[in-house]
Amino acid sequence: MDVQVVDYTVADAPEKFVESLRETGFAVLTNHPIQQQLVESIYSNWLDFFNTEAKHDVAFDPEKQDGYFSPDVSETAKGHTKKDIKEYYHIYPWGRVPAELEEEIRGYYQKASGLAGELLSWIEANSPEEVKAKFSEPLPNMIKDTPNTLLRVLHYPPFTGEEEAGAIRAGAHEDINLITILPAANEPGLQVQLKDGNWADVPCNFGNLIINIGDMLQEASGGYFPSTSHRVINPTGGAQENSRMSLPLFLHPRSEVQLSERHTQHSYLMERLKELGVI
Template identity: 65%
Template sequence: MQLQAVDYQSPTAQEEFVESLRETGFGVLKNHPITQATVTRIYDSWQTFFDGEEKNNYLYNKGTQDGFFPQSVSEVAKGFTKKDIKEYFHFYPWGQCPPALRPQLADYYAQANTLAQELLGWIEAQSPTEVSKHYSEPLSNMIKDSDQTLLRVLHYPPLQGNEEADAIRAAAHEDINLITILPSANEPGLQVQAKDGSWIDVPCDFGNLIVNIGDMLQEASGHYFPSTTHRVVNPDGADMTKSRISLPLFLHPRPDVLLSERHTAHSYLQERLKELGVI
């Protein structure tokens, strides 16, 4: 199995993209509305931020989870004991952010949210009636006016060669939210797990946009759309000396949105954050 990039501007894009999500939990788009220049400027600005000391002035707020998370508090994936080799910044429009960097992120956040609403519309349009009848409201409406959608600026620092055994940049995990939108990072490493357990490299051509299903959409669709396990592996050789920046946008519904008979978006998120030890 291979993941193929779908041309956003193709007349069959909607069908091809949603079929890929259905089969693998992942879809890759090319020729989409978010420009490569926009993403490159963010990567460059935030590489400077992570390389400096200013980041320590924006340490995260435990209650609201906005701000800078140093490597010392990096996530431990469910089922793992080693921290991921990464540091990151959580951006919400209402949260803290260096003033010089806020306009870039706010602009990208708005653009990516607009695209996400369209893609959720595609997913709903391609959902069989027996699946879509369980959606409590249109999928694209679930994220409307949500202040929970999170833009994470991730920095995977160069590897020193003395990392803990079995520690990798991002251990195998699934996302919690509805869908995640991710421009290709400046370095490869993202892999998705196939149904047979093997690992497949996600196409990382710079300019591609990667979209994956999260647990909340899996829940809302009665598992019709799979929240697929993925990871970021450590590079080999010369690539060890390079940082890796990535920019996932985690699309979260409003807390009151009913995902299923057993969960609202709020109750589902709280359950998962407790499992991860975040709260």
């Protein structure tokens, strides 16, 4: 089964959406509530920010993990040795945001977080009873008033020809959180690994909304919902001259939420951040 494109407004959208998540770890929504005009404005305004030296004035805090991450301190995907070719900015409810960008990005954070609550209710409602029984509390409740949900504004810069051999924009990885909400980027490149091991392009028409399962929901569901590997491949031809902007919202439960017998949100997050080498 390939990743399914689901019309958010149709009556059986929840069932189709959850079926795609169950089979591939990914689903794509059309006709969803996130306004494309808002996403385009965010991409434009933050690209301007990444093209200034002011970004270094809000360099990331190693303890709090908010602020600007330069390419030099960017992530190395688990199991990889080369850093991803990207820079990004971390936004938390309590974190720093440049004043001229704050109102718009905070508004998006709230809107996308609200939609995430609805989608988590779809997931729970369409889970087997034995899976629902594993959840320590209703899935939408896990993210209520959480300080941990992370909005990452990502910039994959144009290629210069000086990139490290073998490095790609985002190495194959799985997300740590419950679910991720991602407006389609302004450039293609996102791929998911299917059950047969092959890589497939995620439908990324500008305006699509991409949702994928993270490790925490895989953990909480006893493996019923798969956290699947995905990556962002390098552009070719003239596309190498283009910046790629991306806006994943990583939905995290409150720190004390029990995911399974072995992990709370906090213990799981710390384990994974150490593996990534960012703490």
